[in-house]
Amino acid sequence: MVPKDGRPSARLTSRGAETKARIVAEAASLIRERGVAGTSLDAIMAASQTSRSQLYHYFVDKDALISEVIKTQLGRVIAAQEPRLREVSSWDGLQRWCDQLVATTRTTQGIGGCPLGSLVSELADRSDSARLELARSFATWQSYLSTGLAAMRDNGELDPEADVDELALTMMTALQGGLLMAQTTRSARPLELALGMALRHVGGYRDNPTSNP
Amino acid sequence: MVPKDGRPSARLTSRGAETKARIVAEAASLIRERGVAGTSLDAIMAASQTSRSQLYHYFVDKDALISEVIKTQLGRVIAAQEPRLREVSSWDGLQRWCDQLVATTRTTQGIGGCPLGSLVSELADRSDSARLELARSFATWQSYLSTGLAAMRDNGELDPEADVDELALTMMTALQGGLLMAQTTRSARPLELALGMALRHVGGYRDNPTSNP
Known part of the structure; x- marks a missing residue:
């Protein structure tokens, strides 16, 4: 067994x-x-x-299979964003990661949405094991961002008071909402606006705000 | 027929x-x-x-029925947000609308997600008529926001240069991403963070930035 x-x-x-x-x-x-x-x-x-x-x-059962599918999609998401995702440890790296996401979405016209986010509406309320697997997957994805933001905080690019976990979660909401609206409108513009907002938000925690975008 | x-x-x-x-x-x-x-x-x-x-x-056919379902869900979304949605014509009104969304999500723990947004992943790539109906529905919803933001611009609360349609779309990405992550985590916190970011973003266009939140 x-x-x-x-x-x-x-x-x-x-x-x-x-x-x-x-x-x-x-x-x-x-x-x-x-x-x-x-x-x-x-x-x-x-x-x-x-x-x-x-x-x-x-x-x-199907739940066990779905759980493996979620892990597979997380792996694909991370792989598709490398090496940019790992380079989110400086302001420039963060911007490049956002630029890459927008460029990819221009190519796809938003079709397919987020491989993880698009599973939420079908699974989160119908299978608690799937919801928890999704939550863990998002947490893993966000951990790349919070690690990068922590590096920025430690090297003085971000305010020492910045809560990097909450900033990473906030960026993920912008990314997910941007991708959902891009899928609906077949345009990368919603994602571009969402990530622009998120960058400006993180920029508000920069130690040298005069150089904000 | x-x-x-x-x-x-x-x-x-x-x-x-x-x-x-x-x-x-x-x-x-x-x-x-x-x-x-x-x-x-x-x-x-x-x-x-x-x-x-x-x-x-x-x-x-099923597409025609789905189209009516989308319109019904739009009607329910708007009704659930009244009168707050119509009061988005001042900075205070905008904040109250956001506060109500977060309060509602605290009650639901995010279960159900957005009645419109949760249809996107299943429909947008599989039926173009459904995708267009969803896009029209989001546009209608956003029009309440852009109308309110235009009133704020006209009464001097927002910079005359503010693009109210893009600001409304940007707020919608924050709302959708916040709701999706709230549904995944069974917590209103992602929505609170997302709408906080969106308010700060709109606040960046206030004519009197010293009174920003």
Whole structure:
């Protein structure tokens, strides 16, 4: 039996790990395209060429699979934002990360929205395990920002009083709202405005406010 | 035949209008609870006690029904924010509107998210008619804000150069991102931070910046 949280057992063979990863990747793609409710286990089995018994060998239930999908989407989000996300440790780095997000959204026209944020409306109120996994994923993502902001605070770029965790959460609200409105309007402008506001907000905590944007 | 956009025909009787409104209300409730993909026409028929032929009498297809659901949710959002939303024509009014949103979210713990915003991830990329209806609905909602901000500009509370439409859109991104993160974390804090940032942003356009919050 796999443990209830859906993690692979210690004895998972490399072939088993590959199969499991394939199921998660296919489930993630189908959910991106059709949503959670629109993605049946049958469709996941067909796309990943696995049987029901294989699926239940790796995941005790749909919740366990969804949890792995959320982790996969977090991994993709972080990977897509590297190396910019790791460079959020100076004012210039923070601006470059924002610029990259806007540039990417100009290319996509907002289609697809945020791979994590777009899961919230379907999952947060219907599965507490999924909601908690989403909250953990956002926290991980934000931790890159708060670590960068803490570096800026420590090197004197930000006011020593700045609450970097709250600033990171505030930036995440701007990013999520910007992406949601970009997806609705098929324009990067809402994200550009949202991140501009967020940068100005963080800029309010700069030790040398005369050089604010 | 009803017109393709799903509007009632001019000859809709008052009983017909009631039936149509009941179908839309039940569809809206089911979609709030289960999402779009999770809500079948059969479920809507059962909840509204209507037959398939009645349903197709009022709506040419699911898209036409969804369009009415979006309009209904917009109406509910506006109604829930009155009279505060209409009072966004002074700095104090703007702050009171934000305070009310945060207070409501403290009560709900963010559950349910935004009745309009939570439809975006499921609809925007899958139905262009639904996406356009969502964009129109957000534009209507934002028009209350831009009208209020224009009044503030005209009475000298905001800089004559302030672009009130872009400020209204920027506030909407903060609201949507704040609600999404509130739904994820079951806390009003993300919304409070997001709207605090938005107020500070608008405050940057006040003609008398020394009295900014």
